[in-house]
Amino acid sequence: MRSAMETHPKVRLDILIEQLAVPRLGTLLDTLPGVNGYTILPVQGGSGLNGIWTRDGQIAGAEGMMMIWCILDAQHKEAVLKSVFEFVNARAGLITVSNVDVVRPERF
Amino acid sequence: MRSAMETHPKVRLDILIEQLAVPRLGTLLDTLPGVNGYTILPVQGGSGLNGIWTRDGQIAGAEGMMMIWCILDAQHKEAVLKSVFEFVNARAGLITVSNVDVVRPERF
Amino acid sequence: MRSAMETHPKVRLDILIEQLAVPRLGTLLDTLPGVNGYTILPVQGGSGLNGIWTRDGQIAGAEGMMMIWCILDAQHKEAVLKSVFEFVNARAGLITVSNVDVVRPERF
Amino acid sequence: MEFSNLLSIAGGTLGSPVVLFFLLGFLAALARVDLSLPQPIAKTVALYLMLAIGFKGGVGMADSGVGPASIAPLLIGVAFSAAFPILGFAALRAASGLGRTDAAAVAAHYGSISIVTFLTAIQVLTDRGEQAEGILVAVAAAMEAPAIIVGLWLASRGRSETGAAAGPAPEEARLSVREAVLNSSVVVLLGALAIGWITGEKGMTDIKPFVVDPFKGVLCLFLLDMGAVAGRGLAQNRRAIGTGTVLFGLYMPLVGAALMALAVWPIDLSPAGKALLMVLAASASYIAVPAAMRLALPKANPVIYTTLSLGITFPFNVIVGIPLYIAIADRLFAGGSQ
Amino acid sequence: MEFSNLLSIAGGTLGSPVVLFFLLGFLAALARVDLSLPQPIAKTVALYLMLAIGFKGGVGMADSGVGPASIAPLLIGVAFSAAFPILGFAALRAASGLGRTDAAAVAAHYGSISIVTFLTAIQVLTDRGEQAEGILVAVAAAMEAPAIIVGLWLASRGRSETGAAAGPAPEEARLSVREAVLNSSVVVLLGALAIGWITGEKGMTDIKPFVVDPFKGVLCLFLLDMGAVAGRGLAQNRRAIGTGTVLFGLYMPLVGAALMALAVWPIDLSPAGKALLMVLAASASYIAVPAAMRLALPKANPVIYTTLSLGITFPFNVIVGIPLYIAIADRLFAGGSQ
Amino acid sequence: MEFSNLLSIAGGTLGSPVVLFFLLGFLAALARVDLSLPQPIAKTVALYLMLAIGFKGGVGMADSGVGPASIAPLLIGVAFSAAFPILGFAALRAASGLGRTDAAAVAAHYGSISIVTFLTAIQVLTDRGEQAEGILVAVAAAMEAPAIIVGLWLASRGRSETGAAAGPAPEEARLSVREAVLNSSVVVLLGALAIGWITGEKGMTDIKPFVVDPFKGVLCLFLLDMGAVAGRGLAQNRRAIGTGTVLFGLYMPLVGAALMALAVWPIDLSPAGKALLMVLAASASYIAVPAAMRLALPKANPVIYTTLSLGITFPFNVIVGIPLYIAIADRLFAGGSQ
Numbered sequence A, B, C: 001m002r003s004a005m006e007t008h009p010k011v012r013l014d015i016l017i018e019q020l021a022v023p024r025l026g027t028l029l030d031t032l033p034g035v036n037g038y039t040i041l042p043v044q045g046g047s048g049l050n051g052i053w054t055r056d057g058q059i060a061g062a063e064g065m066m067m068i069w070c071i072l073d074a075q076h077k078e079a080v081l082k083s084v085f086e087f088v089n090a091r092a093g094l095i096t097v098s099n100v101d102v103v104r105p106e107r108f
Numbered sequence D, E, F: 001m002e003f004s005n006l007l008s009i010a011g012g013t014l015g016s017p018v019v020l021f022f023l024l025g026f027l028a029a030l031a032r033v034d035l036s037l038p039q040p041i042a043k044t045v046a047l048y049l050m051l052a053i054g055f056k057g058g059v060g061m062a063d064s065g066v067g068p069a070s071i072a073p074l075l076i077g078v079a080f081s082a083a084f085p086i087l088g089f090a091a092l093r094a095a096s097g098l099g100r101t102d103a104a105a106v107a108a109h110y111g112s113i114s115i116v117t118f119l120t121a122i123q124v125l126t127d128r129g130e131q132a133e134g135i136l137v138a139v140a141a142a143m144e145a146p147a148i149i150v151g152l153w154l155a156s157r158g159r160s161e162t163g164a165a166a167g168p169a170p171e172e173a174r175l176s177v178r179e180a181v182l183n184s185s186v187v188v189l190l191g192a193l194a195i196g197w198i199t200g201e202k203g204m205t206d207i208k209p210f211v212v213d214p215f216k217g218v219l220c221l222f223l224l225d226m227g228a229v230a231g232r233g234l235a236q237n238r239r240a241i242g243t244g245t246v247l248f249g250l251y252m253p254l255v256g257a258a259l260m261a262l263a264v265w266p267i268d269l270s271p272a273g274k275a276l277l278m279v280l281a282a283s284a285s286y287i288a289v290p291a292a293m294r295l296a297l298p299k300a301n302p303v304i305y306t307t308l309s310l311g312i313t314f315p316f317n318v319i320v321g322i323p324l325y326i327a328i329a330d331r332l333f334a335g336g337s338q
């Protein structure tokens, strides 16, 4: 008997991006074939080449980043990564790609 | 000389789930053999088959998701995944599985 | 033609640590060779050997953890992990290590 | 004169900062400018309003005493909350084309009540110099749960018919009802009611600068947020719900208010109290019931019930409904006594 | 008459909205309904209360002047905070079965003070028409750090004994004390005290509608939250701490208050001021000290010290202790002057 | 007498709780103690202040009417906002060694306005018993966007020169200007202005305990936060910006205020109104413009423009500038009428 918990390989993108740009990135993702959804996680602060920042006390959204978590099928990886990288590279941000397994492959 | 930083393979689950269901998922996880802990991360918003949502302005917990991060030993992966998938599949949510290394294997 | 989206392997650290200790961990990371940045994500709650906790209602920072996300080059993995583990092991916390790919290798 | 009375109430309502801030948030959202508050603030402002309204209700009960006359509105409220979802369910199944689960979920919302609509109506009445009995706060709280129970029952009747489990598992249903009955809004509302009752006028003197004086201003801020959330939901999802369903969100409040007007006719209650019961009947939940449905009926589509109750019925009630119900109550119930 | 006086104070306290909201949050938590505020709100409400109480204290100091008589309570407070942990440590080691590190961490909490208990007592006194000297706010702030230093010293004495490092590394200890002395609550408290002192009655007129009028209502909201957090901790962890430790959380406040009553007997201070010093002595920290212990003694079990100070001693003081200490102070110190 | 007048205003400003709380947050940050508020609170307090100041401005407009005289300050404000960045850009390119993109971004900040500085100045005037025309709120709002448009134009002129795209893509520029014009602060400010205008004194009576009474106290809390953020930025980044740039942050407000003093000389406006226009001219944006620059000019270094406007010019204006501009306006414009 095959295990009921068969899993299927997919690709995970983690995109760190300025929160001001999140709506536009969302619009971009919504149009990309192969992207059926994404999830936005808040970021509290960080450190990088441009120094340290924190969300505390800020009234404007000017400073501050968000993390986008997006699961997709490997067949769309190349094209999605290309579009997203183009967007992110024009501003402050990072993208990492990794491999994950999921249970319901048809969602992605 | 062996390295002091020997690492050990473990399994990482990322579970996206409606925040209303988090207490019950927590209760479930607490009873599963092989789960010694889990961590809850807030989620700010997202997009999926049911459209876009955001946490902003919401007074009720009805909308809104959380991310559960759980590290466990590979030997329990199958059983834990089965139980968690059953729970998550009945509602809105996603699970991904990936491989990580840890330093202190006995914690998990 | 080589793909424009060539990716490069890097190492991802996820460090769960008490939020009170985050500034000191940040200071430590800033001094470690090979660490060019890190990102702090808020944590809402969790469960472990010391029971359940949640951020809700807390006025002091005494309870509460943060997640540190740090991408680095494999060549520094061993040394960074050693220093960070020493720090984290003295207090409540977890570290996981995993493999990711990035587009711009020179950032890390 | 009646019509001019309605117009004057409607004018008073529309000229009130409370409603204007709601419109500001709503219209800005339709123009894609988001004026919503950060979630921790929105939740706390809601909690504050529960606390304040509960406390004031309790002090009111301490002042005027709670006689046997208070039983009638409580019973009417509970009965309405249990019966109205059945009517709503039938209407949705007949005219809106929703499936059993979605229809049951939506119907539960309309049997239950919207505490924000209730608050807004209290403010409009206060601005007119009218005050209702403190017990109404308890009635509002008591009207949340019955509709949920009946809604889940309506959904679960599908189970036997279809073989598949359309309704909730019994354990889920039990937990969801507990959630609805014991959600933090209701507990704060009833707890503050009890504290107001215990401490009475002395307690009121103590915390009046917190619960009374800034109340209306805080309500403005809150309705700015509610308008923003309602408008955002409408802008995003108006295409996701059919015309029959949208119409339901407009006529159902009127039906509810009309039925309630009949039910409260004979009982001993101030005209303001009767108007508030009509408002409760006309309003649709968007705190307790969406949460309960999410838990107990995860397969019901939240976009439908949320957009309908928050994006359509709530603005309708704030702008059109409340002045209308008050004018009708005025005409029906205050006429005789004046 | 003394007993009836105690009863009347206790009745007054229990009938106060502030304490009733605390009980609401506490009892709801025991029934597994969480009424806690979102963290950003809880933190800001705490900050507001520090700001308000500091500012009022400063204006009080500007009004009445700060004479050499203010030195005595400051010195007594600091001495108490340094000495009391030694007594607590001995009691815990003898009767509660805690290890050195845990005992030291707990003892530090009881030498230090709870600003929320202090605020509640001020409110109870204000409700009785009594007012203490403004300098008491500075005394409260000064009592935070000494207990931390002594607690860390008690923990570190184990180092040489056992070989293993029971106590903190010196650098950790230094940073933790800095953290405790310069944590944002203390800085806002003392900063607002200074600003109140500088701006005096004129400043008070300016911001009275913010720092005075809504104060008691905000305190109700805050104690609702504190009750929720205290009850939640107790419900989750009551089995994690032994009976000897639980008893410590009940008798230690009484011992502290009694010792403080003796210490303040001879000094020149209002009865309300003396009552407040007893409250400070009886209360256990749950802002500064837990943070310092987390940092400097990561191996001490936070469940023990948090549950004890917040889940046991804090409710005990709010419900039983404060009326008791005030009644005693009344009897001992006001008797002569009346 | 003029000098003593300046001193008395400066003394009054420095002795005001509002400025003292700013200093508390600022100095604590320099001593590495962070008194900033959690972000949801900071955002909401800012929103509250917009709402309150807008509403009061609108009621003021309803009271006194809005005549053709209101056009002049509006036009002057818009013209200033469009022209001043050109001057600032030239100065930065000549004396601060900034590249084109950074200079354009900074210059846009100084043409635009800081609403917090504006609020602080209104409070100082109110404390002196002076009140400006309600229309000034609309002027402040109108001065945000022109500077952004001109700033982006200045940056984009580099495109053709260098080949590389120094300026924003047209689509980015359009969206950023929309963002600046329709950011939620501006919409709330103008929306509340409209609501105040519509509801007038009646609306004011309704929500005065929310928008007026606690206003100054809330402003204290807000400036505590702003001081903390300004001080933190300065402490972290003072080495990242050159002396020429720092000096720009000190002389540019003086230049702006002086030019504005000339511009408003002939027009029909209260001395308080003229003083406020000088304050607007002197102040640099840190809400709308940083956001627009982040979006439209991602390659401009945010450390420079944020540190300069928030860490240098804002404290300078709060402590030195506001009393100075008011004293000058007093001398120039009130002299004749007294």
Ligand SMILES: Nc1ncnc2c1ncn2[C@@H]1O[C@H](COP(=O)(O)O)[C@@H](O)[C@H]1O
Pocket (backbone or CB within 6 Å): A016, A045, A046, A047, A048, A049, A050, A051, A052, A053, A065, A092, A093, A094, C035, C036, C037, C038, C039, C040, C069, C070, C071, C072, C108
């Ligand atoms: N190596 C890294 N790992 C994780 N996050 C990073 C890393 N480098 C930069 N970041 C994040 O990206 C933000 C902007 O980076 P930067 O533009 O280098 O200042 C930082 O504040 C961090 O939040």
Ligand SMILES: Nc1ncnc2c1ncn2[C@@H]1O[C@H](COP(=O)(O)O)[C@@H](O)[C@H]1O
Pocket (backbone or CB within 6 Å): A035, A036, A037, A038, A039, A040, A069, A070, A071, A072, A108, B016, B045, B046, B047, B048, B049, B050, B051, B052, B053, B065, B092, B093, B094
């Ligand atoms: N492919 C995906 N990657 C990441 N998150 C997703 C994905 N699909 C859905 N989600 C998240 O799951 C939520 C519910 O999805 P859905 O039920 O498809 O609307 C969305 O709002 C997202 O937060």
Ligand SMILES: Nc1ncnc2c1ncn2[C@@H]1O[C@H](COP(=O)(O)O)[C@@H](O)[C@H]1O
Pocket (backbone or CB within 6 Å): B035, B036, B037, B038, B039, B040, B069, B070, B071, B072, B108, C016, C045, C046, C047, C048, C049, C050, C051, C052, C053, C065, C092, C093, C094
């Ligand atoms: N296996 C695990 N997976 C994910 N998070 C964990 C795990 N174990 C512990 N944690 C997190 O670490 C915190 C402290 O753990 P503990 O010291 O075991 O109580 C918990 O509250 C969780 O947030």
Ligand code: NA
Pocket (backbone or CB within 6 Å): D109, D110, D111, D112, D113, D114, D256, D280, D281, D282, D283, D284, D285
């Ligand atoms: Na209803």
Ligand code: NA
Pocket (backbone or CB within 6 Å): E109, E110, E111, E112, E113, E114, E256, E280, E281, E282, E283, E284, E285
């Ligand atoms: Na104590």
Ligand code: NA
Pocket (backbone or CB within 6 Å): F109, F110, F111, F112, F113, F114, F256, F280, F281, F282, F283, F284, F285
């Ligand atoms: Na300016």
